[in-house]
Amino acid sequence: xxxxxxxxxxxxxxxxxxxxxxxxxxxxxxxxAGLDVVGxxxxxxxxxxARLRGVLAPATLEETVVGRDLIFLCGPLPTLPSxxxxxxxxxxxxxxxxxxxxxxxxxxxxxDRLGLGDRFVPGHPMxxxxxxxxxxxxxxxLAGAAWVLCPAAVATxxxxxxxxLLVEVFGARVVPMSAPAHxxxxxxxSHVPHLLAGALAGATQRAPLxxxxxxxxxxxxxxxxxxxxxxxERTANMLLANRDRVLHELAEVRVFLDGLADALRADDAAxxxxxxxxxxxxxxxxxxxxxxxxxxRFDIDGEQRAEVTWLRELxxxxxxxxxxxxxxxxxxxxxxxxxxx
Amino acid sequence: xxxxxxxxxxxxxxxxxxxxxxxxxxxxxxxxAGLDVVGxxxxxxxxxxARLRGVLAPATLEETVVGRDLIFLCGPLPTLPSxxxxxxxxxxxxxxxxxxxxxxxxxxxxxDRLGLGDRFVPGHPMxxxxxxxxxxxxxxxLAGAAWVLCPAAVATxxxxxxxxLLVEVFGARVVPMSAPAHxxxxxxxSHVPHLLAGALAGATQRAPLxxxxxxxxxxxxxxxxxxxxxxxERTANMLLANRDRVLHELAEVRVFLDGLADALRADDAAxxxxxxxxxxxxxxxxxxxxxxxxxxRFDIDGEQRAEVTWLRELxxxxxxxxxxxxxxxxxxxxxxxxxxx
Numbered sequence: 304x305x306x307x308x309x310x311x312x313x314x315x316x317x318x319x320x321x322x323x324x325x326x327x328x329x330x331x332x333x334x335x336a337g338l339d340v341v342g343x344x345x346x347x348x349x350x351x352x353a354r355l356r357g358v359l360a361p362a363t364l365e366e367t368v369v370g371r372d373l374i375f376l377c378g379p380l381p382t383l384p385s386x387x388x389x390x391x392x393x394x395x396x397x398x399x400x401x402x403x404x405x406x407x408x409x410x411x412x413x414x415d416r417l418g419l420g421d422r423f424v425p426g427h428p429m430x431x432x433x434x435x436x437x438x439x440x441x442x443x444x445l446a447g448a449a450w451v452l453c454p455a456a457v458a459t460x461x462x463x464x465x466x467x468l469l470v471e472v473f474g475a476r477v478v479p480m481s482a483p484a485h486x487x488x489x490x491x492x493s494h495v496p497h498l499l500a501g502a503l504a505g506a507t508q509r510a511p512l513x514x515x516x517x518x519x520x521x522x523x524x525x526x527x528x529x530x531x532x533x534x535x536e537r538t539a540n541m542l543l544a545n546r547d548r549v550l551h552e553l554a555e556v557r558v559f560l561d562g563l564a565d566a567l568r569a570d571d572a573a574x575x576x577x578x579x580x581x582x583x584x585x586x587x588x589x590x591x592x593x594x595x596x597x598x599x600r601f602d603i604d605g606e607q608r609a610e611v612t613w614l615r616e617l618x619x620x621x622x623x624x625x626x627x628x629x630x631x632x633x634x635x636x637x638x639x640x641x642x643x644x
Numbered sequence: 645x646x647x648x649x650x651x652x653x654x655x656x657x658x659x660x661x662x663x664x665x666x667x668x669x670x671x672x673x674x675x676x677a678g679l680d681v682v683g684x685x686x687x688x689x690x691x692x693x694a695r696l697r698g699v700l701a702p703a704t705l706e707e708t709v710v711g712r713d714l715i716f717l718c719g720p721l722p723t724l725p726s727x728x729x730x731x732x733x734x735x736x737x738x739x740x741x742x743x744x745x746x747x748x749x750x751x752x753x754x755x756d757r758l759g760l761g762d763r764f765v766p767g768h769p770m771x772x773x774x775x776x777x778x779x780x781x782x783x784x785x786l787a788g789a790a791w792v793l794c795p796a797a798v799a800t801x802x803x804x805x806x807x808x809l810l811v812e813v814f815g816a817r818v819v820p821m822s823a824p825a826h827x828x829x830x831x832x833x834s835h836v837p838h839l840l841a842g843a844l845a846g847a848t849q850r851a852p853l854x855x856x857x858x859x860x861x862x863x864x865x866x867x868x869x870x871x872x873x874x875x876x877e878r879t880a881n882m883l884l885a886n887r888d889r890v891l892h893e894l895a896e897v898r899v900f901l902d903g904l905a906d907a908l909r910a911d912d913a914a915x916x917x918x919x920x921x922x923x924x925x926x927x928x929x930x931x932x933x934x935x936x937x938x939x940x941r942f943d944i945d946g947e948q949r950a951e952v953t954w955l956r957e958l959x960x961x962x963x964x965x966x967x968x969x970x971x972x973x974x975x976x977x978x979x980x981x982x983x984x985x
Contacts, residue, residue: 429860429861430862430863448862449859449862451860478859478860480856484853484856487853488853488857488859488860489860491847491848491851491853491865492857492858492860492862492864492865493860493862493864493865495844496844496864496865496868497864498901498908499840499843499844499868499901500864500868500923501900501901501904501923502840502897502898502901502904502923503836503837503840503897504923504926504927505900505903505919505920505922505923505926506893506897506899506900507832508922508923508925508926508929509896509900509922510832510896512825512828512829512960513926513929514929514961514962515819515821515825515829515960515961515962516833517926517982518819518829518959518962518963518964518982519770519792519819519826519830519833519834520770520833521770521771521789521790521833521834522771522870522871523833523834523837523838523870523871524832524833524834525930526837526870527837527841528927528930529863529864529867529927530863530864530867531920531923531924531927532924532927532931533920533924534924535916535920535921535923535924536917538920539913539916539917539920540913542908542916543908543911543913543916546908546909546911549908550905552847553905555847555851556843556844556847557843559842559843559846559847559850560839560842560843562846563839563842563843563846564891564894567839567883567887567890568887568891570884570887572881572884575880575883576876576877576880577876578842578846579842579846579874579876579879579880580876581846581849581850582841582842582843582845582846582849582869583845583872583873583874583875583876585845585846585848585854585858585869585872586845586869586870586872586873587873588854588858589858589861589866589869590873592858618856618859619853619856620856621854621855621856621858621859623859641859
């Protein structure tokens with residue numbers, strides 16, 4: 304993030320549609336960074352709240368998107384296809400579109416059907432909170448976040464440009480992935496954890512000794528149920544939009560859980576310790592990962608398939624981008640890859 | 645917690661056996677509060693580290709416990725019965741014993757078998773961290789914690805005295821429970837969350853896309869796996885010492901998880917939302933509980949069964965104590981009970 308966060312993107316005219324927790328945080332950061340940005344929300348009271356926080360919030364979707372270079376679609380997942388359809392009518396072919404939804408295959412397919420595949424870049428910033436709404440939004444919520452972007456199979460112009468902007472304005476670590484790869488990974492990184500949190504909180508709600516359980520709830524319970532506090536519709540939409548992958552990853556988690564339970568039932572201390580040592584290795588890797596950087600340069604026009612292949616492999620290997628610079632003849636990336644344990 | 649934390653307990657001579665994360669934190673707080681306290685650990689390097697942190701750490705267990713009024717047993721769960729047996733030999737009948745283990749039935753039964761039931765008060769402070777050792781210990785780790793104490797069926801003198809001390813020195817919210825009630829409640833409040841965290845972290849460790857999952861790990865994954873970073877032996881000991889209750893509560897959590905998965909598989913949005921709304925109610929209750937206080941007074945000698953019954957009912961209802969005062973003829977408590985949602 305450069306000082307002030309503006310730099311080469313200072314003259315971008317952006318819009319944010321849907322100014323809840325994530326959209327509101329995008330909006331507030333873009334405004335803070337000095338971009339020309341407007342927000343819109345279907346709820347008039349939310350629009351008024353945005354104005355009170357110092358950002359322009361026109362009364363209609365049409366006014367909001369006219370003449371914009373970049374539009375963030377930040378409404379609930381089920382609304383994205385219809386909002387994309389409106390964008391076909393309302394925006395010029397040079398306007399780049401992106402979203403912040405927690406699943407990517409459905410919205411990417413909707414964009415392809417609408418002929419938006421060359422300028423819609425599916426996105427997913429990996430941040431959030433169990434809170435909701437513009438009231439909880441903050442210009443720093445997404446600072447430094449891992450931010451998935453899905454490059455199209457060939458046309459990489461909007462992907463390159465948006466990558467540079469997210470790095471510069473949000474300090475994002477951009478993770479390039481295909482939409483299906485994102486949804487598989489997010490199933491285990493986010494969606495299954497929401498199922499486990501729901502199960503723990505739900506079983507507690509039904510427990511005869513609920514109040515005593517809550518009285519003894521220390522770190523493991525409080526952490527393990529936190530995302531069960533997310534608005535129920537938002538969680539349900541997320542899970543339903545990635546159903547098959549979530550159920551597949553849940554089955555894998557159940558296999559490990561069954562192994563733990565079997566070892567416990569058999570009083571097999573050695574097996575329990577071995578399985579927990581295995582689990583702990585993932586935790587250590589999460590906390591202690593080291594990354595090594597590398598630069599990569601591609602011809603601006605002649606290597607687009609190789610560029611996309613490289614980008615997707617980078618994301619699949621746990622890597623991310625912290626720079627994307629487009630020169631007249633070349634595009635150059637700075638990438639970071641985890642060093643093997 | 646009164647200023648300085650000493651007050652009527654200033655002249656207590658205490659000892660802490662096992663100065664890891666919890667024992668070390670108990671030791672450091674007792675010393676900070678001005679009590680006469682010594683610590684002991686089987687590891688000579690840990691004893692030396694305790695001395696470097698300014699507390700006395702004799703070379704032998706015998707020297708450590710001689711002439712003490714109160715001894716905290718803070719070693720690993722499997723060591724507690726043999727340490728209790730040593731206490732029979734080494735301590736006077738007026739010396740109060742307590743522990744900080746994460747299960748209570750096994751250690752309470754061991755104390756009863758050893759004839760220590762009238763002066764051993766099983767205890768469990770609900771705090772901790774995935775870290776370990778005296779290096780991670782802190783005099784503030786247990787400040788204001790919920791701290792389970794298990795009053796014996798009749799003799800309540802040591803329970804009353806220790807309750808007052810924990811409130812005064814640690815600002816503890818003392819939760820009175822029978823040992824079996826504690827273990828049932830802790831199964832859901834702590835032990836099952838450790839199983840779920842282990843399953844999520846373990847399945848991730850085995851996943852082909854592990855590094856990509858870790859790259860996208862935001863709050864839900866990071867929170868949901870945190871206690872999988874606990875030393876494996878400590879977690880295994882805890883689960884094994886409460887096996888049947890843990891497996892029972894795990895089955896209840898699985899029932900709720902199956903309900904969520906079935907609703908997801910059936911694309912039943914209404915059912916998913918309803919189940920998450922139920923789960924969210926537990927989360928709201930955890931965060932927004934309000935408590936109402938009441939005072940209760942008992943004859944010092946004539947109402948001990950009624951006193952224990954009242955104490956256990958208080959803990960089972962999610963309540964806690966913030967004062968216990970013993971006068972010549974009466975014992976008086978200040979108790980807090982959650983107000984119904």
